């Protein structure tokens with residue numbers, strides 16, 4: 001049988017089964033068969049990629065980002081969240097036009113691809129620009145217009161919900177199904193209670209929100225409503241299996257039970273939480289409770305990069321320090337967070353997140369000859385504790401090759417940097433000088 005692509009003889013980490021040498025048959029964007037090279041070669045013919053010196057992984061999934069913020073990287077560092085957002089980032093964002101968002105998203109997507117991220121979950125504004133970049137680059141994404149009611153009144157608030165719903169309805173399923181959408185109220189402290197209730201009423205699918213990121217936010221909700229942010233969302237009726245809660249750093253004991261009962265998904269963002277000194281989320285406790293926890297970078301202005309290899313390592317190290325226990329958050333769990341748990345958090349567990357027959361061919365290849373991947377006593381240890389993303393050589397999304405032997409096939413790197421320079425000059429003159 002003639003098929004689109006055969007990935008031959010790579011050392012494969014399927015996630016849901018043991019690492020082994022496998023040949024992968026891909027047709028019409030999906031993995032149609034897997035096996036040893038002889039069996040697969042006897043059954044299929046088609047274009048071949050020799051993966052015999054490669055490590056083969058499912059594409060990594062970034063479950064919390066603000067991709068256009070790549071344009072604001074390094075603009076304001078070493079500050080706590082409230083000051084960083086209110087005194088630096090929001091004033092800078094007020095100057096961003098649609099073209100800037102397009103350019104920032106392009107720079108961000110370039111970084112995602114190079115670091116082996118094939119799917120990301122984003123919340124920002126001018127999201128039609130981000131969707132355009134997703135289409136051009138060939139990535140997979142769940143996109144949402146980020147809704148805020150703080151400092152807004154009457155019509156402006158109604159317009160915020162209209163925009164969120166309209167974006168979600170217009171873009172759901174675009175790019176041959178590679179784009180999905182959610183509603184995204186920004187956080188319990190920047191959206192009013194009635195707005196959160198209306199969002200719940202209007203939601204037809206998934207919802208994402210920043211939740212209990214800092215102690216300050218925890219205290220603010222507690223003093224206003226007499227309950228924790230998680231209990232507050234429970235009262236509003238927002239806790240559900242379709243809710244993806246970013247951060248979830250400050251939780252009372254009862255909160256873990258509530259998140260678990262409602263099967264809420266959590267996106268852990270360790271680098272951003274450490275850099276803004278927001279705190280260390282109780283990730284091992286969440287896992288012990290049976291919660292689905294995935295990994296996010298947050299925006300590049302609080303990280304300051306978009307690299308899930310780094311987040312895997314940082315997450316594992318942070319839990320060990322938090323719990324004073326080196327057995328906390330083991331490498332295997334960190335790799336699951338970056339792959340299959342990311343897929344479950346976006347409702348895509350039947351489509352992506354592992355290398356299995358029937359799933360979409362979102363696959364990355366790493367150069368097995370890099371020092372960071374050798375010696376190979378334990379490949380999962382190498383991937384989590386030693387790899388840094390630069391080992392990624394090839395990236396496939398939906399069976400389409402978007403990076404081949406380190407060359408980006410869907411975007412022009414030099415052009416992306418030139419355009420970034422144009423927007424950053426404007427930001428520098430308006431915000432810094």
Ligand SMILES: CSC[C@H]1O[C@@H](n2cnc3c(O)ncnc32)[C@H](O)[C@@H]1O
Pocket residue numbers: 066081085089090093123124125145146147148186210213272298299302
């Ligand atoms: C309304 S679009 C999204 C909004 O979120 C801001 N943002 C970026 N990082 C964080 C974070 O860690 N916590 C809360 N809000 C964040 C971003 O600047 C946009 O304004």
Ligand SMILES: [Zn+2]
Pocket residue numbers: 064065066210246298299
């Ligand atoms: Zn965020």
